[in-house]
Amino acid sequence: MADKTTTSLSITDPIKLADLGDGSYAVGVALNGSSVPNSQPVPIKITGASYQTVFNRAIYNTSVTSSIAVPLGVRGCLFIAKVYAVTGTNPSLIPEFRLQTYSTTSAASTSVSGSAMTSGPKECLIYWYPGASLGQATAVSPNECKVVALPLADYVYCRFTISGTFNTGEGFDAGAWIYWIP
Amino acid sequence: MDFPVTAEDFAVLAAEGLTVIYAETASRDVSPGEGWSYWGDLKTETDTKAIWRKIVTIEEALAQ
Numbered sequence: 224m225a226d227k228t229t230t231s232l233s234i235t236d237p238i239k240l241a242d243l244g245d246g247s248y249a250v251g252v253a254l255n256g257s258s259v260p261n262s263q264p265v266p267i268k269i270t271g272a273s274y275q276t277v278f279n280r281a282i283y284n285t286s287v288t289s290s291i292a293v294p295l296g297v298r299g300c301l302f303i304a305k306v307y308a309v310t311g312t313n314p315s316l317i318p319e320f321r322l323q324t325y326s327t328t329s330a331a332s333t334s335v336s337g338s339a340m341t342s343g344p345k346e347c348l349i350y351w352y353p354g355a356s357l358g359q360a361t362a363v364s365p366n367e368c369k370v371v372a373l374p375l376a377d378y379v380y381c382r383f384t385i386s387g388t389f390n391t392g393e394g395f396d397a398g399a400w401i402y403w404i405p
Numbered sequence: 406m407d408f409p410v411t412a413e414d415f416a417v418l419a420a421e422g423l424t425v426i427y428a429e430t431a432s433r434d435v436s437p438g439e440g441w442s443y444w445g446d447l448k449t450e451t452d453t454k455a456i457w458r459k460i461v462t463i464e465e466a467l468a469q
Contacts, residue, residue: 279412308427310445310456344427392410393445396425 277302277381277399283320284311284394288382291401293326293375299352299404302381306344307396311389319387320395322347324371325380351375352404408442408458424466429454 277289293300304322348368355372381399408425409415418424428437433446433455441457 280415281412282410307425308444308456308458309447312446312448390445392408396427 274400274402277401278304278383278397280305280307280396280398282392282394282396283383283385284387284389286382286384288380290378290380292378294403296405297375297403299350299355300375300379301351301402301404302347302349302379302399303402304347304383304397304399306347308344309395310393311387311395319385320347320397321382321384322349322399323382323384324349324351325382326351326371326373326376327378327380351379408444408460418460419463422463423460424463425458426461426466426469428457428459430457431455 275291277291278287302322302324304320306320309320346366348366349371350368351371351373353372353374355370379401381401383395383397383399385395407414409418415425427444428441429447430437431454433443435455436443437457441459444456444458447454447456
């Protein structure tokens with residue numbers, strides 16, 4: 224075994240968690256001069272807020288869904304969907320973008336959800352935290368914030384539900400991120 | 406200049422320190438200014454707006 228070496232870490236990019244499949248999560252790190260092989264995952268427990276990208280920024284004109292395992296040590300989270308701009312139409316309504324979130328256990332078919340919607344540039348936020356009240360999370364107009372006061376289960380699901388008629392290249396320029404709250 | 410559509414397109418742009426900003430005008434006949442490209446219309450029951458876009462540095466976008 225190599226001698227123990229002191230090194231310092233500087234994390235400048237968002238931490239991306241990897242699901243190890245055994246209920247734990249890891250972040251890949253590279254340690255210069257240490258005995259830990261480069262890129263070997265090091266199990267961690269979240270002690271501070273961190274975030275993950277749910278949907279990368281792109282032009283969306285159809286609905287999409289993503290499921291994410293809730294990391295250990297997390298009690299709540301904040302979903303943020305940002306709509307940068309919109310083009311398109313709908314014969315009877317305005318084009319609509321709805322952020323929907325669900326949390327469910329792998330063993331249960333029931334789920335709880337929260338949703339926020341927009342037809343123009345703004346941020347849709349959904350704050351999940353046990354016992355939270357609406358006053359604990361507010362958004363500056365025209366942004367919208369919804370609160371779900373229930374515990375997170377094993378998984379969260381995030382969905383962009385999009386309606387409207389879009390020509391080629393048109394749609395919602397949007398992305399979504401989730402902040403984990405210990 | 407091609408504007409990004411996919412997540413990969415946006416990532417390539419971001420790696421170059423660039424991003425996309427938007428502006429709206431009453432119609433496509435009215436440009437918001439130099440360097441803007443018409444993207445499309447946003448049509449509602451009562452209104453139609455022309456949406457324009459422009460690729461700028463991330464610093465320029467944050468300063469807006």
